[in-house]
Amino acid sequence: MVVLALLGLQTLILAVAAGAEGDAQADKVSAGQRLYREGILSSGEAVTGFTHGDIPIFASQLACESCHRRSGLGSSEGGKVVPPVTGQALFQDREHEQQAPFRSRSMSVGGRPAYELSSLADALRLGVDSGGNELDPLMPRYDMSDSDVEALYAYLETLASELPAGVDDSKVHLATIAAKNADESERESMLEILKAFAADKNADTRNESGRSVRGPYFRAYMDVSYRKWDLHVWELEGPSETWFEQLEALYEEQPVFALVSGIGEGSWRPVHDFCAVQEVPCIFPITDRPVLDEDFYSIYLSGGVYREAKAVAEHLNDKLSEEPALVIQVYRAGSAGEAMAEAFLKAAEDSSATIEAVRVAGSDPPSANFWETLYRERGPGIVLAWLGSDDLENLGSGAGLGPATPSLVILSDTLSGDGAYSVTGPIRQQVRVVSLLELPERRERGLLRLRTWVKPRGIEINHPRVQADAFLAVTLAGSAVKHMRRNFSREYMIEIVEHGLDNSVFRSVYPQLTLGPNQRLASKSAYILRPSPDAEDGWVAVDAASSY
Amino acid sequence: MIVLDTRTVMFAFSLATCLLLGSLAHIAPAVAETSGGGKEPNYTRETVSYRVPDVELIAHDGNSVSLVSAIGGEKPVMVNFVFTSCTTICPVLSASFAEVSRRLGEKGDSIEFVSISIDPEYDTQEKLAEYAKRMGAGESWRFLTGNPDDIFKVEKAFNTYRGNKMNHLPLTFIKVRGAEEWVRLEGFPSVDEVLAEYGSAKNS
Known part of the structure; x- marks a missing residue:
């Protein structure tokens, strides 16, 4: 002091x-x-x-x-x-x-x-x-x-000359983003995990402080640096383009040391920019549209639709260049699907394929007639359906299409979730799913740790992916804050997350999570999956996971 | 009382560790002499046989490379393991390769240099090309990446795998023309020391 x-x-x-x-x-x-x-x-x-x-x-x-x-x-x-x-x-x-006897082997x-x-x-x-x-x-x-x-x-x-804003003598202020445009149930599920973690952490803090005073050796190594967490829920209104100003206002009212997890519809760019401007760590938000420019302050779990689009373009590479291929991208204007379609266009810009766009209008899911007309009019091309789960309802209709059957129908795990795997009918054998997650049959195993953690806390798992991502974000943030000891530095927090992620036992629903100094994307691989020829409802990877 | 007990135990443990380390030193691989004379040596040397795994890797220039033909044959070669986002160990290993390759190149030595990425998911061919440029790599120095499973095999084969990449060790491997065995240097030898190791391996 x-x-x-x-x-x-x-x-x-x-x-x-x-x-x-x-x-x-x-x-x-x-x-x-x-x-x-x-x-x-x-x-x-x-x-x-x-x-x-x-x-x-x-x-x-x-x-x-x-x-x-x-x-x-x-x-x-x-x-x-x-x-x-x-x-x-x-x-x-x-x-x-260190005391004399321990000096020789101390770090x-x-x-x-x-x-x-x-x-x-x-x-x-x-x-x-x-x-x-x-x-x-x-x-x-x-x-x-x-x-x-x-x-x-x-x-x-x-350098690190004073306590950064968001930390005082007794508290560390953290915030999470709960945008109003996110699915309400998902938002609540995320918040439940974060709040339960913070409550546990604060209950522990009392013991940590006690140990640092009473422990015989503890004192020599650890400073009394423990702070309670004050988790602020920033509820952002309106579309994501309006978030930057809202974030600035919220930050002015209550500066925070870091943003942890967070959920909302739309491009994450405004949050990313806010974190860059205010130099606030943004640890693992739940977004399908991250910003992949490797700014120092934002770290993402996966590359969302951008990474998926790139994986699809790589997967189709041979087909697109060898044949006069026709690719039809189906999406809704202004949706994440549109962002994915744009990313695919960019990734496939060197190919000779004809890439067309079909925008879905109206609020109802595309009808059976919509799909059949699409298939018959465009012939046996490659259909990329960048739609939400509900919009895929009638995708499988069109039995007896004959030569008009599309050669491939590619769906996005990020956009359609479990819906991508539930397409039925003759089209099913044509379906490929691009996924940034662990292979379907191994996903449940990845969630075990979360299930064990929520059980005694009385939390239901309603949205496993959201809750698993929130748990991963808050666990790593928690461990980083603890490892900082008295060195409350926002940059140091990010450096600890970079360093510590590879040691995390929990890896949410991803095949592998790794970071290194200045790396900003934890899960880098992507799978293209197809229906398993053996099992009725199983899915297998077409190739080994592709790298970043 | 408890305090005293803990202290005694800790001290005994520390003493035991010292004794153990002391005895290990006798069976540890020969410690190379250093130029510092009397100073702690900066590296250790071992001579070991490795079986180079039969894998195809990608070089920073985009070419596909059979690892066996790149480093498993008769040709003299120096190998290290790095990753492009590494902050402490790799920059030094790379700076060392840059200078060693420059000096040997000046003498007309035909030895080749290979750096294998231990972070293949992040280190794409483009990332390696950028890194090669940043490190001032010349013609005789190639950077390789590949499928994570293949890289894992290579790390295992050379006994460099340490789990988390942040735990990796500073290692330099030298093989002279026609040799069966590799000289494995662990630590940070100076440029003169690397050249001396290469010279003495050639003459043995």
Whole structure:
């Protein structure tokens, strides 16, 4: 607390400093940030140096951020522990964290006095710390001018220097998005999981705080950093295009540390942009239209309709280029199906196929007549029906189509859910389903952990996918908040999720979930499924899962 | 009382660990000498036989590559395992390959370099091409990715699989012309040390 108060004072002093001086300082910080993140010196040149004695490195290989990460709080990889380089870590004396008998095998680093400008320069150039100890040879010895060291010093001072908005002495404020345009029952199911998790977490917090005070060794390793969760439910009104302003207003009223899970119809772009602008982690929202531009702050479970469209284009690749193929995309205007159709067009733009669009009008599901006319008029083409489950009701009609039978009818698991697998009639053998989920017969196994968790909490599983995704998001967020200890940094939270996901036992309904530094899509594979020739209602993968 | 007990147990455990580690050191593979003289060595060396799995992988230039023909034949080759989003270990391994390949290339040595991705789902051919450029890879250095099952086989074959990719180890494999066995370096040898290992393997 004293430290925080001092830092607050320092900020105040900086704030009242003369304007010109402030500008110069801001320039230094931004030059330092560029050096830290991209390895670009104030001269505009890339920084160079050597690691492990004689291995020459340059900026794009090893800028500071590579190992110490954007948060500045360090990382660990393959047994190598990279220490934090935030202002608080560097510019204070450091005691040895461990008691003597445990030092030799501890991952912590030794004691040393606070860094000053000159000792920081020695560390960066010569690899000697402020206590005169040699740094690990992995740390590059950089070729850096005095002004570059000064800029870096100024930037490091600002790294994780104060508690981020959304965290106070007793609480961590988190929010989830419950848009009004989402299916009401799905929305409630998601909220039930999140609230139950938060309630458990808060009940536990009491014990965590107690242990940190009473435990004989606990104290040495852990700080009293526990906070209760305050989970805010942000109910967004109207179409997704109007969400950005609503989010800004909600955030102004109550800043939050992170967004966890969330559900809503439409493009997730406004939430994604909000998270990028406010630098708020957005952990695993439930959306069929994620934004795949790899911005730092949003992490998604899967690529939704965009990933599915790409998988279908890859699957059809040979057919589209070899034959004068006709592809008909059926969807409703303004729906996720339209977004998928656009994504498919883009993914198949190099093919010679004729790709037509048929938009479904009216509120009723397309009739048997609609499908039969479509098949007969267009001949035996490939039909991509990007529709919701209800709209597929009459898809299987059209017995005795003969030569007009479509060669393939491709459906989307994301859009049609279980409905994609329930098409009956002679068309069924033509159906292929694109899916980002685990193979159908293995999905139930993936849900076991969730079922075990909800049972004593009296929660019904009504929407397994939604609830499983919500559970995964909140579990990982929970574990990240816990692992941060006192280091409440939004960037660090994301880095922990990146690092920790591969160790998660629970993986919702996906075949595999993995992330790595700066990866933003957890489930990367896609299956194309066809009705099993042996079993009446089974489905098998056409090929091995395709990669990202 | 409880505190004292725990402490005693912890200390005994730590002591036991030290003793165990100490005794292990005697049977551990020969620790290579380092240039630092007296300093802790930065790597260990082993000589091991590996059976290269018969898998087809994709190179960063888009070509399909039989792993057996790429690294399983007579040709001299150096191999490492990396992934493009890796932040600490791989950049150093790659920087080392960049310099080692440059220096050997200057001498006219025909050794080839192969980096195999251990994150094939993310590391597409495009990602590898971008990474090769970022690392300053020359002509003699190829990056391979492939089907996750195949990559898993390769990792198993070379005893590099450690589950979560973030637990991967810094490894460099060297095979000289016509050799049956690989020199396996674990840790971070300097460029001079890698060249010395290659030189001594050639002369043995």
